[in-house]
Amino acid sequence: MIKLYGLGLSFNVSKVRYCLNHLNLQYEWVQTNPIAGENRAEEYLKLCPTGKVPAIDIDGFTLFESNAINRYLAVANNSPLYPQDNKKRAVIDAWMDYASIHVGQALGRVLFNRVFAPMTGQKSDEESVRVGLEFLDKYFPVLEKQLSQNPYLAGRDMSLADLNLLAILDPCELAQIKTIDQYPSLKKWRAGLKAQPFYQKCYKDYSQFVMEAMNAKAGK
Ligand SMILES: N[C@@H](CCC(=O)N[C@@H](CS)C(=O)NCC(=O)O)C(=O)O
Structure with a gap:
């Protein structure tokens, strides 16, 4: 089971979501909000020592840094997104x-x-x-x-x-x-x-998505 930790507003998290979607991989998204300090929680720092989002946990194998995560996912799934050559x-x-x-x-x-x-x-x-x-x-x-x-x-x-x-x-x-x-x-x-x-599964447009999230929070 793949668990992805992060917040939808983070484009580094989007990057990993694009990759997971492109590879057709199912994942559980564990909302981890840096604005609320959730990335500094002791439990989170155990799986991501840098305290940044995103991080993933694949059956106990944990990894952070979005580009490293995407390379791992692509190689593990033999994807042409990161060919062997x-x-x-x-x-x-x-x-x-x-x-x-x-x-x-x-x-x-x-x-x-x-x-x-x-x-x-x-x-x-x-x-x-x-x-x-x-x-x-x-x-x-x-x-x-x-x-x-x-x-x-x-x-x-x-x-x-x-x-x-x-x-x-x-x-x-x-x-x-x-x-x-x-x-x-x-x-x-x-x-x-x-x-x-792979993109449309996340949102139609990132900026529109963030504006809607901000307006919802402000009760507009
Ligand atoms: N190089 C990292 C950047 C990660 C990053 O900067 N994440 C931001 C959100 S976009 C974060 O976690 N900020 C909270 C903090 O630094 O405390 C990656 O690609 O994963």
Whole structure:
């Protein structure tokens, strides 16, 4: 039995849900809310020493870090999302790293300060937003070029790199990162993946889902 720990608002959790859905794996979702501090509970830290979400527990085998989890799931299920060929894997890894380390960090600055800081009563840092947007203006053209030359991020075939970037870009609308609309290949690639069952099983659109959750909480 697979147990997934995390909160629906977390795009790192979405990433693992996309992978589980794509692999047609059944799982129990154990709601673990970092905003409520549930990721700091002693029981949770036993399965995830970093206290971050997501984490998984597969019949007692526990793992954290969304990309490591997705690699494990894909390899364990012999999925073409992470093919056996070493060079193909290396290229997928390179794009996964680029998306997580560069795009994700820049986008995270904007998302945190525009959405999560106000949501949790923390102070927003406008300078951090500015820096994040400046970096995204460098990174989006790289993604656009790659996707104008290839149907998927790591080349001809859909891979874990696509699931990773898709989840990272999901909050663009929520965080009002309007520059994303300037890139037609990136836009087409996102729309194509968002229409697929693995995504639609989670929600129709991440930003819409978060807005609805926030409004429900505020009793609107
Ligand atoms: N590199 C990690 C990032 C995980 C992460 O930052 N999770 C956030 C939610 S998106 C979290 O748990 N934040 C709570 C905290 O840091 O206390 C991954 O890919 O799994």
